[in-house]
Amino acid sequence: MPARRNKPSSAPTRTPAKRVPRVGFVSLGCPKALVDSERIITQLRAQGYEVAPTYQAADVVVVNTCGFIDSAVDESLDAIGEAMEENGRVIVTGCLGKRPQRIRERHPRVLKITGPAAYEEVVSAVHEHLPPRHDPRFDLLPAQGIRLTPRHYAYLKISEGCNNKCSFCIIPALRGRLDSRPIGEVLREAERLAAAGVKELLVISQDTSAYGADLRYAAGEWRGGRLETRFIDLARGLGELGVWVRLHYVYPYPHVDAVIPLMAQGRVLPYLDIPFQHGSPSVLRRMRRPAHAEDTLARIAAWRRDCPELTLRSTFIVGFPGETDAEFAELLQWLDAAQLDRVGCFKYSPVEGAAANTVAQHVAPEVQEERYARFMERAAQISAQRLAARMGQRIRVLVDEVADGGAIARSAAEAPQIDGVVRIPQAGALRAGDWAEVTITGSDAYDLTGHLSGAARPLPGAARPLPGAARHSSAGSLREPATSGQEKD
Numbered sequence: 001m002p003a004r005r006n007k008p009s010s011a012p013t014r015t016p017a018k019r020v021p022r023v024g025f026v027s028l029g030c031p032k033a034l035v036d037s038e039r040i041i042t043q044l045r046a047q048g049y050e051v052a053p054t055y056q057a058a059d060v061v062v063v064n065t066c067g068f069i070d071s072a073v074d075e076s077l078d079a080i081g082e083a084m085e086e087n088g089r090v091i092v093t094g095c096l097g098k099r100p101q102r103i104r105e106r107h108p109r110v111l112k113i114t115g116p117a118a119y120e121e122v123v124s125a126v127h128e129h130l131p132p133r134h135d136p137r138f139d140l141l142p143a144q145g146i147r148l149t150p151r152h153y154a155y156l157k158i159s160e161g162c163n164n165k166c167s168f169c170i171i172p173a174l175r176g177r178l179d180s181r182p183i184g185e186v187l188r189e190a191e192r193l194a195a196a197g198v199k200e201l202l203v204i205s206q207d208t209s210a211y212g213a214d215l216r217y218a219a220g221e222w223r224g225g226r227l228e229t230r231f232i233d234l235a236r237g238l239g240e241l242g243v244w245v246r247l248h249y250v251y252p253y254p255h256v257d258a259v260i261p262l263m264a265q266g267r268v269l270p271y272l273d274i275p276f277q278h279g280s281p282s283v284l285r286r287m288r289r290p291a292h293a294e295d296t297l298a299r300i301a302a303w304r305r306d307c308p309e310l311t312l313r314s315t316f317i318v319g320f321p322g323e324t325d326a327e328f329a330e331l332l333q334w335l336d337a338a339q340l341d342r343v344g345c346f347k348y349s350p351v352e353g354a355a356a357n358t359v360a361q362h363v364a365p366e367v368q369e370e371r372y373a374r375f376m377e378r379a380a381q382i383s384a385q386r387l388a389a390r391m392g393q394r395i396r397v398l399v400d401e402v403a404d405g406g407a408i409a410r411s412a413a414e415a416p417q418i419d420g421v422v423r424i425p426q427a428g429a430l431r432a433g434d435w436a437e438v439t440i441t442g443s444d445a446y447d448l449t450g451h452l453s454g455a456a457r458p459l460p461g462a463a464r465p466l467p468g469a470a471r472h473s474s475a476g477s478l479r480e481p482a483t484s485g486q487e488k489d
């Protein structure tokens with residue numbers, strides 16, 4: 001993009017009478033932050049603003065930051081700098097907004113700084129610096145709101161904040177205590193998304209298994225029935241929508257066992273994203289992880305017995321303060337025993353204000369590097385073996401993109417953005433968002449290759465678009481959403 005060096009100014013921009021005010025959006029961080037961005041954009045669109053695809057086209061730019069670890073802070077500060085350089089009128093929101101002094105030190109002329117999930121404050125700041133143009137035509141919005149994901153999948157955020165106290169994490173300080181959305185509200189949003197053509201719902205939060213605990217599992221109504229605001233009722237309700245339902249950020253508590261039969265019955269995808277973080281009980285204690293006292297290997301074995309198709313994905317931290325050679329060896333043994341399908345790994349990175357910084361001596365960077373490489377090598381071997389075992393299987397996939405005659409798709413075993421993919425070299429007439437049946441013909445450490453066996457039928461009971469429900473293109477973001485390293489759960 002050619003540089004546009006507007007002088008930063010706090011005076012409201014006067015958009016020409018006929019010109020629609022345009023807001024540029026930069027969304028960084030985890031899927032939770034992405035959902036925050038979607039909500040802000042939805043509100044702004046409802047008030048007549050447009051989303052600008054470039055810095056030059058924007059009258060003001062909102063940067064939704066991540067502040068979880070130092071590298072994410074640097075990335076966010078760089079993104080603010082880029083927006084200041086290219087546009088000059090910048091509103092900052094998101095997790096880094098909780099530390100306004102860090103932002104003001106580098107970028108003293110940003111227009112406004114707000115914290116995470118501060119939708120109203122961001123919208124007010126946009127009003128202040130770029131007044132809306134009143135025109136009833138702009139109240140026409142898709143029923144499902146504005147999304148930054150492709151139209152065939154959507155993140156469903158069920159709660160904000162977290163009641164846990166993991167020693168490496170400052171999310172509870174940034175985003176507050178657990179604040180669950182009532183079950184009826186969540187299921188109605190999911191229903192609207194399904195009716196608008198979304199084929200896969202990705203359930204996200206900081207701790208999905210804790211859903212509803214803050215509301216004492218309050219009862220709610222949906223489709224004329226009574227449900228409680230709790231994990232298992234949410235899974236049951238979502239399982240009625242006829243779309244793929246993928247559960248992220250679940251902890252291995254005993255009550256999670258109840259979802260496995262729903263997976264075996266095909267109501268919910270047989271996929272669990274559980275951030276185990278380590279396999280050594282002593283490290284997990286120092287991390288103060290939820291459910292650290294559970295026998296996770298026994299639990300995994302029982303889940304696989306009851307639902308053999310179950311895919312398990314997880315993230316780990318190596319080089320946590322005080323991690324000894326013996327504790328790291330325990331982690332590798334645990335990994336061998338657990339045989340997880342999908343694994344991500346991060347080297348411990350200090351987070352300003354996190355208790356872990358002082359629990360024990362820090363592991364030297366070169367030792368962290370060496371452990372990271374050994375861990376990833378072992379995880380890649382396991383992944384390659386498990387993927388090779390899928391050769392010859394005929395599976396249903398959802399197509400994410402089509403280019404150069406081929407397609408990139410995913411099966412029940414792959415979540416978007418974080419897992420591998422199923423490559424289809426000859427896509428035929430497939431389009432993004434289509435279902436297809438493929439036969440697996442190749443595999444490597446992370447991805448599969450498949451050949452079309454046929455177009456797949458819609459899922460039984462799949463929701464049809466509501467009459468009049470608008471289809472829309474995804475709203476744009478000026479940068480690709482990025483993950484923030486250690487912000488894993």
Ligand code: SF4
Binds near residue numbers: 169172206290
């Ligand atoms: S790591 Fe996850 S579960 Fe632990 S405190 Fe942070 S947000 Fe909560």
